[in-house]
Amino acid sequence: MAKIHVTTKINGEPIEFLCDPSETMLDALRNELGLTGSKEGCGSGDCGACSITLDDRLVCSCLMLAAEAEGKEINTIEGMAEGENLHPLQEKFLEEAALQCGICTPGMLVAAKALLDQNPNPTETEVRFWLAGNLCRCTGYDKIIRAVLDTAAEMREAAQ
Amino acid sequence: MTDTQYVAPQTLDEAVGAFAAGGDDARILAGGTDLLVQMEAGVVSPGVIVDVKQVAELTTIEETADSGFVVGAAVSGAALEEHPRFGEVWPGVLEGFNLIGSTQIQGRASLGGNLCNGSPAADSVPAMVAAGAVATIQGPDGQRELPVEDIPTGPGSTCLAPGEILVSLTFPPRPAGSSDAYLRMIPRTEMDIAVVGVGVSLTIEDGVCTAARVGVGAVAPTVLLVEDAAKALIGSKLDDAALDAAAGACSAACNPIDDKRGTVAYRTKVAGVLLKRTTEIAAERAQGA
Numbered sequence: 001m002a003k004i005h006v007t008t009k010i011n012g013e014p015i016e017f018l019c020d021p022s023e024t025m026l027d028a029l030r031n032e033l034g035l036t037g038s039k040e041g042c043g044s045g046d047c048g049a050c051s052i053t054l055d056d057r058l059v060c061s062c063l064m065l066a067a068e069a070e071g072k073e074i075n076t077i078e079g080m081a082e083g084e085n086l087h088p089l090q091e092k093f094l095e096e097a098a099l100q101c102g103i104c105t106p107g108m109l110v111a112a113k114a115l116l117d118q119n120p121n122p123t124e125t126e127v128r129f130w131l132a133g134n135l136c137r138c139t140g141y142d143k144i145i146r147a148v149l150d151t152a153a154e155m156r157e158a159a160q
Numbered sequence: 161m162t163d164t165q166y167v168a169p170q171t172l173d174e175a176v177g178a179f180a181a182g183g184d185d186a187r188i189l190a191g192g193t194d195l196l197v198q199m200e201a202g203v204v205s206p207g208v209i210v211d212v213k214q215v216a217e218l219t220t221i222e223e224t225a226d227s228g229f230v231v232g233a234a235v236s237g238a239a240l241e242e243h244p245r246f247g248e249v250w251p252g253v254l255e256g257f258n259l260i261g262s263t264q265i266q267g268r269a270s271l272g273g274n275l276c277n278g279s280p281a282a283d284s285v286p287a288m289v290a291a292g293a294v295a296t297i298q299g300p301d302g303q304r305e306l307p308v309e310d311i312p313t314g315p316g317s318t319c320l321a322p323g324e325i326l327v328s329l330t331f332p333p334r335p336a337g338s339s340d341a342y343l344r345m346i347p348r349t350e351m352d353i354a355v356v357g358v359g360v361s362l363t364i365e366d367g368v369c370t371a372a373r374v375g376v377g378a379v380a381p382t383v384l385l386v387e388d389a390a391k392a393l394i395g396s397k398l399d400d401a402a403l404d405a406a407a408g409a410c411s412a413a414c415n416p417i418d419d420k421r422g423t424v425a426y427r428t429k430v431a432g433v434l435l436k437r438t439t440e441i442a443a444e445r446a447q448g449a
Binding site for chain 1: 164192196201209262264268350351
């Protein structure tokens with residue numbers, strides 16, 4: 001079967017790639033485009049390790065076909081830092097040890113950034129519900145939630 | 161690799177044409193939160209995937225002149241939540257829809273997909289049934305309309321004929337003093353499948369319930385419209401006797417399965433309990449509206 005030619009934008013850069021019609025966006029990112037930051041945990045939308053944004057909307061890339069990226073804007077974990085400068089969420093995750101094995105971390109960061117982009121001052125409850133679709137089997141979540149809340153507070157302060 | 165084809169038609173006619181031409185192996189792709197899981201699990205292997213998200217009728221939310229709503233079948237939970245008016249008028253439908261999955265799932269999952277997936281435990285469906293929502297269906301032989309409760313025919317199946325696509329869901333105009341609510345029972349606080357789900361929509365005038373509809377999920381092969389429960393509410397002041405009668409009717413309508421999530425006895429009892437609680441929430445909202 002013929003491959004599909006997709007023209008899209010990933011992390012701000014125009015990209016063209018070929019994919020199989022039934023290939024997921026996650027597989028295209030990892031296998032066609034070499035963007036291996038997004039992880040496959042479950043492959044069924046339960047764990048959030050493959051989180052990306054599609055036209056600024058947080059989605060699981062394992063539940064999206066690569067062909068659907070046509071004409072859209074995608075952001076992945078690889079676009080989060082600016083060169084050597086980590087995003088404040090990345091800094092805070094390191095500082096507060098909000099990760100252990102690291103498999104869930106790219107998805108956690110992408111999801112947390114999507115939250116702070118639309119709500120710079122979330123409550124703890126809002127952070128917990130927003131991240132309910134990002135599973136972590138190491139940390140018990142507390143450090144992650146605290147890191148997101150502390151980042152939000154610092155970003156608000158910096159914005160003043 | 162696979163012999164799957166992917167098409168993303170721009171118009172409804174093209175979508176119907178592609179879907180009908182694909183025959184039994186064609187699948188509609190809206191949010192993909194069920195389809196891609198089924199493909200990954202090897203349960204389905206579509207010949208043609210028809211992505212309907214370029215079709216305007218399936219992706220827009222329209223408030224009609226008489227303050228009803230037409231919601232495209234592929235509109236995501238996140239998009240419906242962001243609508244400035246829909247959640248004010250139909251808070252129960254929105255809360256049922258928004259209970260489905262995580263933030264990531266809400267970015268893609270749709271009312272139409274939840275309905276056509278045919279799960280008896282679909283969280284948006286009891287509230288849509290209670291709302292009296294009507295589905296608009298387009299097929300090779302033209303358009304037809306059906307009440308939402310008539311669409312599912314059993315777990316995983318619907319009455320849609322080959323080539324027919326669910327286009328949109330129409331929510332009727334609301335008289336003053338109307339509101340709705342949805343509650344589900346799950347053993348955890350988030351990200352789970354309903355053991356029982358109850359949607360109630362009602363209208364209250366001068367303290368008296370003048371109209372009501374009740375939808376109940378996960379207690380039968382399809383989501384149920386429980387008319388006897390609604391009858392027990394209509395004409396009452398939603399006093400304890402009326403609520404008890406409605407709860408009894410709700411439990412009596414149940415025909416559930418025993419599974420790891422709940423026994424027959426448990427589901428049957430909880431359906432009545434949830435009916436009372438859901439009615440109270442809807443009534444409070446209606447009187448504040």
